[in-house]
Amino acid sequence: MTGGALLAVEGLRVEFPTRQGTLVAVDGVSLTIAPGEVLGVVGESGAGKSLTGAAVIGLIDPPGRIGAGEVRLDGRRIDNLPPEALRRIRGREIGAVFQDPLTSLNPLYTIGRQLVETITTHLDLTPAAARARALELLGEVGITAPKRRFNHYPHQFSGGMRQRVVIALALAAKPKLIIADEPTTALDVSIQAQIISLLKGLCRDHGTAVMLITHDMGVIAETADRVAVMYAGRIVEVGPVADVIHRPQHPYTRGLMGSIPTIAAEREALEQIDGTMPRLTAIPGGCAFHPRCPHAFDRCRRDRPELMAAGATRAACWLVLRQAAA
Amino acid sequence: MSDFAAGATPLVELIDVARHFDVSPPWLNRVLERKPRALLKAVDGVSFAIAKGETLGLVGESGCGKSTVARLIVGLYRPTRGEIRYAGRRIDANTANPAARRNMQMIFQDPYASLNPRWRVVDIVAEPLRAGRGDERGPAIEARVASLLEQVGLARADGSKFPHQFSGGQRQRISIARALAGNPAFLVCDEPTSALDVSVQAQVLNLMRRLQRELDLTYLFISHNLAVVHHIANRVGVMYLGRIVELAPTQRLFARPQHPYTRMLLDAVPDLAHTGKPRTAVAGEVPNPLEPPSGCTFHPRCPYAAERCRREVPLLKPVPHAPLGAGEVACHAVEEGRIPAAAKTGDSIWRRPQTGSESGRVDRL
Numbered sequence: 001m002t003g004g005a006l007l008a009v010e011g012l013r014v015e016f017p018t019r020q021g022t023l024v025a026v027d028g029v030s031l032t033i034a035p036g037e038v039l040g041v042v043g044e045s046g047a048g049k050s051l052t053g054a055a056v057i058g059l060i061d062p063p064g065r066i067g068a069g070e071v072r073l074d075g076r077r078i079d080n081l082p083p084e085a086l087r088r089i090r091g092r093e094i095g096a097v098f099q100d101p102l103t104s105l106n107p108l109y110t111i112g113r114q115l116v117e118t119i120t121t122h123l124d125l126t127p128a129a130a131r132a133r134a135l136e137l138l139g140e141v142g143i144t145a146p147k148r149r150f151n152h153y154p155h156q157f158s159g160g161m162r163q164r165v166v167i168a169l170a171l172a173a174k175p176k177l178i179i180a181d182e183p184t185t186a187l188d189v190s191i192q193a194q195i196i197s198l199l200k201g202l203c204r205d206h207g208t209a210v211m212l213i214t215h216d217m218g219v220i221a222e223t224a225d226r227v228a229v230m231y232a233g234r235i236v237e238v239g240p241v242a243d244v245i246h247r248p249q250h251p252y253t254r255g256l257m258g259s260i261p262t263i264a265a266e267r268e269a270l271e272q273i274d275g276t277m278p279r280l281t282a283i284p285g286g287c288a289f290h291p292r293c294p295h296a297f298d299r300c301r302r303d304r305p306e307l308m309a310a311g312a313t314r315a316a317c318w319l320v321l322r323q324a325a326a
Numbered sequence: 327m328s329d330f331a332a333g334a335t336p337l338v339e340l341i342d343v344a345r346h347f348d349v350s351p352p353w354l355n356r357v358l359e360r361k362p363r364a365l366l367k368a369v370d371g372v373s374f375a376i377a378k379g380e381t382l383g384l385v386g387e388s389g390c391g392k393s394t395v396a397r398l399i400v401g402l403y404r405p406t407r408g409e410i411r412y413a414g415r416r417i418d419a420n421t422a423n424p425a426a427r428r429n430m431q432m433i434f435q436d437p438y439a440s441l442n443p444r445w446r447v448v449d450i451v452a453e454p455l456r457a458g459r460g461d462e463r464g465p466a467i468e469a470r471v472a473s474l475l476e477q478v479g480l481a482r483a484d485g486s487k488f489p490h491q492f493s494g495g496q497r498q499r500i501s502i503a504r505a506l507a508g509n510p511a512f513l514v515c516d517e518p519t520s521a522l523d524v525s526v527q528a529q530v531l532n533l534m535r536r537l538q539r540e541l542d543l544t545y546l547f548i549s550h551n552l553a554v555v556h557h558i559a560n561r562v563g564v565m566y567l568g569r570i571v572e573l574a575p576t577q578r579l580f581a582r583p584q585h586p587y588t589r590m591l592l593d594a595v596p597d598l599a600h601t602g603k604p605r606t607a608v609a610g611e612v613p614n615p616l617e618p619p620s621g622c623t624f625h626p627r628c629p630y631a632a633e634r635c636r637r638e639v640p641l642l643k644p645v646p647h648a649p650l651g652a653g654e655v656a657c658h659a660v661e662e663g664r665i666p667a668a669a670k671t672g673d674s675i676w677r678r679p680q681t682g683s684e685s686g687r688v689d690r691l
Contacts, residue, residue, distance in 0.1 A: 044523035044524065044525060044526075045523055158611055160611055161611075188387035188388055188550065188612070189387065189550065189552070189591060189594045189595055190387065190590060190591065190594045190610075190611075191611060192594065192596070193593075193594035193596070196596070215523065215524070216596065217524070217598055218553075218595065218596030218597050218598060219596045221596060221597065221598050222596045222597075245598055255525060256524060256525055257598065258528075259524050259525045259527070259528030260524050260528075260553070260598060261528075261531070261551075261553040261554050261556065261557035261558075262553050262556075262597055262598050263552060263553050263556045263580055263592070263595060263597055264597060264598070266577075267557065269532050269535065270528035270531055270532055270557065271528065272525075272528050272529050272532055273525045273528075273529075274529070276493045276495060276496075276526065277523075
């Protein structure tokens with residue numbers, strides 16, 4: 001795709017072979033992230049957003065596998081690398097922050113030891129220099145008295161502080177890209193705000209790109225530059241964050257935005273998308289959203305729409321073509 | 327309470343209710359290691375009233391005691407202190423009142439844990455019907471279950487299925503049908519939509535509003551999500567470390583929050599309207615409830631804290647210089663007029679950098 005992209009995902013397909021046949025959890029996803037850009041990936045549970053992130057860093061658990069497509073980092077293909085080479089890229093070039101900070105940290109080691117280990121694995125530093133770098137990182141993510149906290153165990157930190165440590169770990173080797181999968185979901189709102197501003201500030205300072213995966217549109221609205229909306233394993237709409245939120249083109253995005261209660265507006269009833277996302281075993285033909293779509297017509301049941309330009313965004317919806325023709 | 331000055335008895339009333347948990351180490355450890363007794367004051371002096379047909383929202387961060395309040399009201403915990411009244415009669419444990427108990431039901435957060443996976447839906451929904459009047463079966467109960475299922479947007483035939491055959495939103499509908507089975511007047515909803523996706527959350531919230539209209543229900547709606555509470559509640563109570571710090575009609579609370587903690591929460595909520603807008607992050611975390619700060623428990627995080635705040639616990643009082651019914655707030659700074667006049671939502675009052683505190687970064691995004 002575009003030459004300047006840091007991460008380029010092209011036609012990604014993640015599938016799970018089962019006895020009943022192959023389930024396709026992510027189907028033909030293409031996206032790019034520019035250096036220093038925050039790309040939000042939103043969707044409801046089961047939309048395939050976490051699997052897309054896991055595929056980028058090569059963390060799909062067997063029997064799941066990448067069935068088709070390419071993942072390129074800085075123009076270099078990384079999805080077909082042997083596990084050892086991929087392991088070196090993870091951490092060195094791509095950092096990861098997951099939802100639950102307690103499971104991302106080893107409870108038996110002090111956070112200082114975990115940081116130093118990560119740093120010396122990826123960077124060629126002496127133990128003393130690695131320790132200095134670790135202290136610097138802890139200060140950078142807003143942990144006061146880093147020297148004292150260095151020797152503490154994860155259980156001695158609160159949830160928000162733990163997530164700061166996880167972010168420090170992700171940043172340890174100065175990666176160009178961070179995959180953040182629901183980084184604030186387990187945290188309270190006031191702590192969530194702190195972590196968001198921390199992530200955003202760090203990206204601005206270091207020029208790190210972020211793929212921010214979350215179900216929370218509010219977090220996306222405040223953090224992301226562009227946003228991709230996923231439904232049933234595909235991207236249904238992608239575009240600049242303000243356009244997708246305020247002028248969505250795809251009926252699913254429109255319903256999703258209308259269903260979110262906000263403090264800014266007084267609403268009698270929330271907009272409602274009837275039904276639920278289809279299971280992987282029963283994804284409808286044509287456009288996967290057509291059984292729930294109020295505007296579905298013949299073509300939606302027959303052909304699967306690809307992303308096409310619609311307003312300021314790109315949406316995978318036949319209505320866009322129909323409106324353009326009308 | 328000012329809202330009930332008209333003389334009508336509130337449907338549910340809590341008067342200075344407290345619940346303390348003894349979390350001391352075992353006796354031997356206390357003796358050998360000289361550890362003191364530890365008392366967790368999960369709820370510490372909460373008073374409010376809910377009028378018939380009203381929805382009172384209760385918000386707060388994790389550990390503030392909102393779920394404990396729910397459990398106290400439905401009788402899953404006994405209060406350490408205080409009175410809980412239903413329709414004017416005491417229902418806290420010493421004077422058990424089964425009739426009042428039958429009039430209240432609870433909806434839980436996790437629809438995967440709150441439905442028995444071995445029971446068919448029809449039995450789950452019928453259980454409250456049978457529990458009250460012996461183990462009767464028959465067409466009357468079947469008909470009632472069918473009408474309940476239809477009322478919550480499920481099909482009559484769904485009764486013969488098991489919970490695992492339903493999605494999260496549908497399970498929450500089953501929970502609601504079960505709660506409605508005994509014709510309750512009052513529902514305690516503890517984070518009923520927190521485990522659901524937004525589009526499904528919208529379905530359940532719309533359903534709850536419709537049922538409230540049709541059946542004249544009264545809700546206590548507990549959530550950590552301010553936007554959801556804003557949408558569904560008539561009045562909102564904000565809890566912090568076991569106490570209510572502000573209690574006000576929803577519109578007033580969101581338009582002109584008084585208590586510094588309420589302002590902070592409202593500032594922190596990520597909202598769709600905020601795309602690309604600068605925002606200030608807030609400092610600090612909820613303190614350890616085992617060793618709450620002295621005086622006003624919010625003072626270590628409060629930019630307006632003064633000597634009196636460190637010393638004296640503020641009481642919930644009507645907002646000064648406000649019309650009747652503008653709600654109540656527990657804050658010395660508001661009472662003394664030390665806070666700049668109520669800021670509009672979005673106008674941040676959190677600009678003063680707090681150096682030294684653990685998360686003292688006040689970043690402008």
